[in-house]
Amino acid sequence: MKVLLDTNGLMVPGEFGVDVFEELERLGYRRFLVLRPVLRELESLSRLADSRRDRIAARIGLLLAEGCEIVEASGGADEALLDLALKTGAAVFTNDKELKKKLSxxxxxxxxxxxxxxxxxANRKEF
Structure with a gap:
């Protein structure tokens, strides 16, 4: 099964020390996809985030994304994630509350x- 990783999903290892790929595999996901708009957000955060911690987490996310399939997409990350998830049936890994609602x-x-x-x-009732 395939999963699309959102910006904050790729930052989880740097923020919380969680091996997201091991966890995704535990859930049955083997194909990890990252959209070009997500990479752009990570690049921006790696330079401009308010906190040093967020800048480091974004840099870690960029390194992790190198091991994923990169998918070309235009527009904003949230819209592109929703669009591709609907077209392909892929799951989405995100902690963004509003995006979780839209996707769900x-x-x-x-x-x-x-x-x-x-x-x-996630269970739909959680949102």
Whole structure:
């Protein structure tokens, strides 16, 4: 199964020390996709984020993205994630509350960080 990784999903390892790829594999996901707009957000955050911690987490996310399939997409990251998830049936790993709502109401499987130490498939009622 395939999963699209959002910007904040790729920053989880730098922020919380969670091996997101191991966790995604535990959930049955083997193909990791990163959209070009997500890379652009990470590049921007790696230079301009308010905190040093966020800049470092974004840099770690960029390094991790190198091991993923990069998918060309235009527009903003959230819209591109929703569009590709709907077209391909891929799940999305994000912690963005608003994006989780949008995805869930459209029937997209959402994966998120739970208790700062593991990933789980979100239940629609959580939003």
């Amino acid at each position: 109401t459209r029937g997209v499987t959402v994966i998120h960080l739970r208790q700062r130490r593991r990933l789980e498939i």
